[in-house]
Amino acid sequence: QVQLVESGGGLVQAGGSLRLSCVASGPTAATYDVGWFRQAPGKEREFVAAIKWNGDITIYAEFVKGRSTISKDNAKTTTYLQMNSLESEDTAVYYCAAKGPWGSTTREEGDYDYWGQGTQVTVSS
Numbered sequence: 001q002v003q004l005v006e007s008g009g010g011l012v013q014a015g016g017s018l019r020l021s022c023v024a025s026g027p028t029a030a031t032y033d034v035g036w037f038r039q040a041p042g043k044e045r046e047f048v049a050a051i052k053w054n055g056d057i058t059i060y061a062e063f064v065k066g067r068s069t070i071s072k073d074n075a076k077t078t079t080y081l082q083m084n085s086l087e088s089e090d091t092a093v094y095y096c097a098a099k100g101p102w103g104s105t106t107r108e109e110g111d112y113d114y115w116g117q118g119t120q121v122t123v124s125s
Contacts, residue, residue, distance in 0.1 A: 001114070011122045014124065019083070021078055022080075030053070031076075032101065033053050033098065034079040036094060048060070049061065067086075088125040093119065094118060100113070
């Protein structure tokens with residue numbers, strides 16, 4: 001089992017940047033694939049990016065390609081989402097989620113077993 005805590009959200013002007021962090025804790029925290037998802041008001045939660053437990057594979061939603069980078073620290077327990085050129089459409093609650101290392105790195109939220117509480121990102125235009 002793993003616990004996830006997100007941080008790094010806040011208010012930023014359009015065109016600005018934020019780096020979100022997701023800290024995983026637990027005996028096997030370093031062995032999980034991690035995904036970032038977001039949910040805007042009145043919309044369903046959607047996939048943003050994901051990374052393999054060892055950092056070797058990353059996948060992104062089309063709307064963040066070229067603007068965001070997902071990465072892990074050397075200990076593999078903290079996952080970052082660097083977001084640049086933020087737009088008002090990026091305003092949402094951002095969640096990190098974890099799944100075991102078997103199978104593919106996936107954008108399907110049903111494949112993730114553990115979720116953080118979310119961090120609010122607000123982009124002002």
